[in-house]
Amino acid sequence: MTEKREQPQRTETVHPPDCEAAVLFEVLWSALADLLGTPATATLIRRSLKHAARTVPELQGISVSRERFEYHLFLPPEWKAGTAGTLDGLREVARELQPLLRELTGPVVLRRLRGIPEIERCRLFPPEDES
Numbered sequence: 741m742t743e744k745r746e747q748p749q750r751t752e753t754v755h756p757p758d759c760e761a762a763v764l765f766e767v768l769w770s771a772l773a774d775l776l777g778t779p780a781t782a783t784l785i786r787r788s789l790k791h792a793a794r795t796v797p798e799l800q801g802i803s804v805s806r807e808r809f810e811y812h813l814f815l816p817p818e819w820k821a822g823t824a825g826t827l828d829g830l831r832e833v834a835r836e837l838q839p840l841l842r843e844l845t846g847p848v849v850l851r852r853l854r855g856i857p858e859i860e861r862c863r864l865f866p867p868e869d870e871s
Contacts, residue, residue, distance in 0.1 A: 759862035761826035762819045765802075767858050768834070769813045775849055782811040788836035796829045827862070834864045 772781040782804045793799040801816035819826050841849045847868070854865050 759827055759858075760822050761830045762815050762822070764827070764858060764862055764864060765813065765815060765819070765830055765833075767856060768830075768853070768864065771853055771856055771859075772849075773811075775852060776845075778811040782806065784837060784840055785813065785833070787840065788833045791836045792829070792832040796832045798825060798829050799833065831864060838865060 769781060769785065772784065776784070786804050789799055789802055789804070798818070802819070803814045805812050805814065838850065841853075850865060850868070853859055854867070859865065
């Protein structure tokens, strides 16, 4: 009797509806700015972007700039157009951001972020038991 082996199937990342990377990035930026302030948010996002861009080149078009006392997050047009792969790029940024937040604030900020409906629905940060 021959054993039939199933071929592994390529799995595509499935995203819940209404998980637009540009909108989620803005939600993440706003939430972090409310919790930590914009200078700390800018620093953490810049650092996470730098590390994530090593594996996701599409992230190189994102920038954080300071104009006088205000910080701004600039997303390339393809992020605002919802181009495929942008949500995966944002998830890579979140993956880089997670240990930084945990080290600086313990579980507090990550719990707050996970409690934001858009972030939770789109699983930007995995639940605590998966991280």
